[in-house]
């Protein structure tokens with residue numbers, strides 16, 4: 001049996017499996033027996049390119065340790081031809097060198113979404129500068145042995161934030177702004193910037209920056225209920241707390257960028273309560289026990305025509321279905 005390695009992605013998949021919206025055979029192949037490693041989707045590839053463009057240079061020598069994403073160059077070059085691709089390959093190994101890639105070349109050769117990511121990467125770098133974000137590390141994998149399982153996280157950026165604007169800052173005198181006289185109203189701050197603090201920053205590129213309906217939509221309205229997004233923040237902060245101790249000062253930010261235009265971006269600071277962190281820890285421990293049981297008894301397949309047609313295990317899977325299942329509709333009398 002492979003060792004259980006709990007990551008936020010695995011937690012999300014296991015939750016889906018428990019809700020019967022993910023097939024157990026696929027879950028097993030991906031996370032337990034690890035006979036399948038999933039190919040990145042186009043959205044994931046774009047995310048990797050964005051991270052590389054935005055953060056690669058912070059690793060010292062871009063294209064070395066951090067590494068360009070493998071696979072196709074951005075978004076299918078507009079028929080750039082092999083020679084041009086080779087030149088780009090060299091340029092992309094360090095896009096921010098003394099003679100960096102030029103905007104006009106990007107616009108001429110990259111497809112629209114990648115052009116957007118190019119400009120968004122520039123925006124992110126300029127925001128880091130404006131907010132005094134001192135990058136300590138990028139793309140770091142942290143693992144901790146918990147006896148019968150490991151917990152794993154990969155943070156995009158660990159940084160000291162020197163000059164993040166305080167969202168509750170008011171220029172009005174505190175008393176006029178509604179603060180209590182003893183100054184204990186936490187919603188009102190007289191400081192323009194937050195105290196310098198250590199933070200994990202996750203950078204995102206998305207086509208859903210204003211979407212409030214989809215599980216991966218980034219509209220602020222209802223964001224606290226979109227577990228598929230929030231779980232990463234809770235999981236990482238809990239792991240930091242676990243490794244560094246309860247009082248370790250830390251914050252978690254999502255820097256979100258649209259890939260459908262080159263302008264829209266948002267920053268969310270996620271602040272899980274102590275209770276939320278404790279509940280998450282309990283959930284992880286419960287999942288491990290549950291998983292051990294599933295590993296002993298075998299994961300339950302949940303085949304369906306739609307699911308199997310999209311599944312990367314389709315060609316080798318004995319439980320795959322190729323025809324619609326029969327759904328029964330019961331009719332009763334009106335009872336009148």
Ligand code: SF4
Pocket residue numbers: 023024025026301302303304307308311312313314317318319320321
């Ligand atoms: S092909 Fe269907 S049954 Fe087989 S692992 Fe995929 S979803 Fe499950």
